[in-house]
Amino acid sequence: MKTLLSNELLENIGRQSGPHRELVTRRDIKKYAVAVGNLQSKYVEGDQAPPLFHVALFWDVVGLDALSTDGLSKDPLLPKFPLTRAMAGGSRMDYVRDIYPGDWLTATRTLTNIYEKKGRSGPLIFYEVDMEIINDAGELVIKEKKTSILR
């Protein structure tokens, strides 16, 4: 089978971004919990971070000039793929330790896999990005695996 994945592209597997260290604040937890409509007081009061708070904590804060017309910025971890239309992918999160205001967390993202599958209407490229979040004691807090699909 003819493949879309050149060796040069596959050499990007293993590429990392980070480590990226951020402080968890009560105010950011409150903002996040309010914005998603969370009903639990421990989150709305900012006593503990709800699951998925790490999405906000580690979203890249890029400069205005790094945003394209659609408001997106390029993910520096990703190579240029021969397919560009994104399809629904999936995420898996393992929540190992709870997160509280005052915690310093460090995230490292790794491009762990690129593979091709035959879709109904042509080839599909799958890629996986793992994010590992640890605390200052080096303990695992959250492990996330995100699978994205391009067609």
Add this chain to the structure above:
Amino acid sequence: MTFSQRSEPFSVLLGDKLPQREFKPDNVQLFLYNAILWNAHRIHFDETYTTEVEGYPGLVIAGPMIGDWLHQCVEDWLGEKGRLVSMEYSNRIAAYIGETLHCGGNVIALDSDSQEAQVEVFIKNEAGEIVAPGEATVLFVNKG
């Protein structure tokens, strides 16, 4: 199955339903969500651009916010009886501002040795389509 480690026994049965909850986000909520992320993707706040340039029927509800509602669906049911250990989900169909979505789910597996339950969750739209399916593992333990 009753989780006996608890001072107040908490009973969970296979097939137990999670309480359903409605979500009707407006553009203020969508704006605040993307602001806390620092997500400037125009399809979440610029209606003219979204419909005329990108061709969507309306402002697109952010995928990870829908993912968050799956988490809330599990945690609102679980309360302080345990903790969410893992969640796997995908955003299958786009949803737009103006739509009313709802969550629900049920218990699909129980393990009395590990005190864990497997829970299937979903976000559905008004047409009854599953917008985002998910599967969670919860651990029933007393939190100190």
